[in-house]
Amino acid sequence: MIDIEEIGLKAKNASVELQKVSTKKKNAALLAMATALEKNTARIIVENSLDMKDAGDNGVAPAMLDRLKLTEERIRAMADGLRNVAQLSDPIGEVIRGWVNEDELQISQIRVPLGVIGMIFEARPNVTVDASGLTFKSGNAVILRGGKEAIRSNIVLADVLREALEENKLPVDAIQMIDDPSHEGVNQMMHLNQYIDVLIPRGGAKFIQMVVQNSTVPVIETGAGNCHVYVDELADLKKALPIIINAKTQRPSVCNAMEKLVVHSAVAKELLPQLKEALEPFNVDLRGDEATKAILPDIKLATEEDWGTEYNDYIMAIKIVDSVDEAIAHINKYNTKHSEAIITEDYTASQKFTNEIDAAVVYVNASTRFTDGFKFGFGAEIGISTQKLHARGPMGLNELTSTKYVIRGNGQIRES
Amino acid sequence: MIDIEEIGLKAKNASVELQKVSTKKKNAALLAMATALEKNTARIIVENSLDMKDAGDNGVAPAMLDRLKLTEERIRAMADGLRNVAQLSDPIGEVIRGWVNEDELQISQIRVPLGVIGMIFEARPNVTVDASGLTFKSGNAVILRGGKEAIRSNIVLADVLREALEENKLPVDAIQMIDDPSHEGVNQMMHLNQYIDVLIPRGGAKFIQMVVQNSTVPVIETGAGNCHVYVDELADLKKALPIIINAKTQRPSVCNAMEKLVVHSAVAKELLPQLKEALEPFNVDLRGDEATKAILPDIKLATEEDWGTEYNDYIMAIKIVDSVDEAIAHINKYNTKHSEAIITEDYTASQKFTNEIDAAVVYVNASTRFTDGFKFGFGAEIGISTQKLHARGPMGLNELTSTKYVIRGNGQIRES
Incomplete structure (x- = not known):
């Protein structure tokens, strides 16, 4: 039984800390995560082989087994993905537009993190690393919940990333993996409006529709492509x-x-x-x-x-x-x-x-x-939105942000 | 008993038609709606006075009665609001950004309507006109559901606007008012994912939270301000x-x-x-x-x-x-x-x-x-978003739009 409220609160607190972290520190942490993944290759493969054995025993299809499997090469590819994210420009703080209004207020619209992102995904454990890298770079805390077939692989990957955060004196709860393989965790995440700003499900069309139909947390629909x-x-x-x-x-x-x-x-x-x-x-x-x-x-x-x-x-x-x-x-x-x-x-x-x-x-x-x-040139992708709200099409770092207006005045009051 | 599926389908079809309507025609229709409101002042006031009488009999508070009341002056103000929206630039078709990628594909991100917007609101009947003007100008169909105290006022206002659409040979179902004052209409709208792209509730904090907590259609939270x-x-x-x-x-x-x-x-x-x-x-x-x-x-x-x-x-x-x-x-x-x-x-x-x-x-x-x-200079406002997804802060015409990528090639295929 997980304490989702506690996970949510930890994520929220981590997201507040993350907003103050410089781009330089975030990039250093991403590189440290990449190195940590490679250093822990043996440990990751041990956990993954346990997942593979269970999946084989449970008659999981070969195509699915292949997606679950982690090799030294695949771990290096995940690490390179993080290094790539470190090289992308940081979206946070960008002034999207700015103007002076009739009252001589200086108005700027500034890119800020969304806050806490929930990722619910099936099968492939690389989503743990890819999603963590993108949400971290864009200043968001992430709560991950992977498929039960990959649970040991997902947990060890998240642990390695968290250890790298800790070594870099950054909030470890910026990355949390729900370690309960039951459906209850998904259910609880779908109703954690107090702490989760957006939920991004990744998986088959039926799974995504289940989340859309049941979540009260805002959802970005991804993926289905006819x-x-x-x-x-x-x-x-x-x-x-x-x-x-x-x-x-x-x-x-x-x-x-x-x-x-x-x-x-x-x-x-x-x-x-x-x-x-x-x-x-x-x-x-x-x-x-x-x-x-x-x-x-x-x-x-x-x-x-x-x-x-x-x-x-x-x-x-x-x-x-x-x-x-x-x-x-x-x-x-x-x-x-x-x-x-x-x-x-x-x-x-x-x-x-x-x-x-x-x-x-x-x-x-x-x-x-x-x-x-x-292919669009965003340098990364967390999914492809097929809905019209917030983001539509491939989602990169910008799509993991919100905005805030900062208004500088000199004593203005409203007359009418 | 309303047939919400039929209302949704009509709205969807109207939204498809609306996407093809030129800015010139939309502006002419907005001016025609304004004129129609003024011409129908007596008819509107008759319906409003019936709402006022019922509200008075039911012991509605004076402040609320004042918000419900329509006068010649208030009707003229609503008409002027529509004329103002006609003068704003049309957000649809704006190329937000464009570039050529490594494959020499010409990529443009273009502003398009959201589709069908659901507005659920309390008390003030002017929301019927304001919301219809903004959603229409931004190429969206709207399904409105006002408070039961203002039901006759809301229906007659929507009817007058629809008549103006018909005279201008535009899809009347671009504006639909749910005429069932029971809570059932709200419930049905909150689950009409197939047809409604976004729901914007306007009203007290409790009401908005009820919609957020129950709707499976994406919601934009507005208004609560501590x-x-x-x-x-x-x-x-x-x-x-x-x-x-x-x-x-x-x-x-x-x-x-x-x-x-x-x-x-x-x-x-x-x-x-x-x-x-x-x-x-x-x-x-x-x-x-x-x-x-x-x-x-x-x-x-x-x-x-x-x-x-x-x-x-x-x-x-x-x-x-x-x-x-x-x-x-x-x-x-x-x-x-x-x-x-x-x-x-x-x-x-x-x-x-x-x-x-x-x-x-x-x-x-x-x-x-x-x-x-x-005050921001948007020239209009449909509400103030207090959530982080899609839009944050005052929402004008741009915030009622989505985007689509248009990609022009010359036979490109993907190699890897």
């Missing part, structure tokens, strides 16, 4: 084919991978057979509507459920439409507001698509796989 | 006295009014007797800690409850401290993160206060009463 590529009537098929193949097959398990192809009827007959052939080496399970099946008779008929499903796998469903408007309507009906692309040489169609598609990121003639904080 | 003025050891008392009097008495019922005075012990003996005398014409009920009572023996002893209470009335509690650190700790413990002021001529104290106070707005040598979208 992404579409629409090949327009005036598409350059020499661009379309590589983009579809890349978006579908380069890494199908991630949220910015393409799940659905929408094709204008004028190019379907030319495109689809070439596409089918090009996808054969990847063993992609193709499904399509009736019109698609008229061109590719061997594939499965797509069901209503297909259109709304994020496969995260080598599966793709195809729909044929007669206009860009029909494509937009279909995509806006079924997408998860993540990333959508149009392939076209038609200027007006490209404008219509970018204006009317409701998604975090809308592409013209590029792969949806670029929706990523690193 | 604001402090701290008079430092090196304050110029010629600035301090007018600021305290202004912050406390100019309009004590509003959220940016001062509720608590914190005074450095070095100046308390000089300041407090002068202050007591200056506040006498306003009949302010003064309360204080033991140290304050040693100087002003006639006043009441403040209780622990006082420190956390927003009076919204001619009441003020006084605490004496021995340092700026003690003042900051007291304020951060009891404030509602709204507006806090320091009065000082000491540069270092001013820096410490602005850096360490956790609030939406922190002042040096000015009245807390300036926390207001109009």
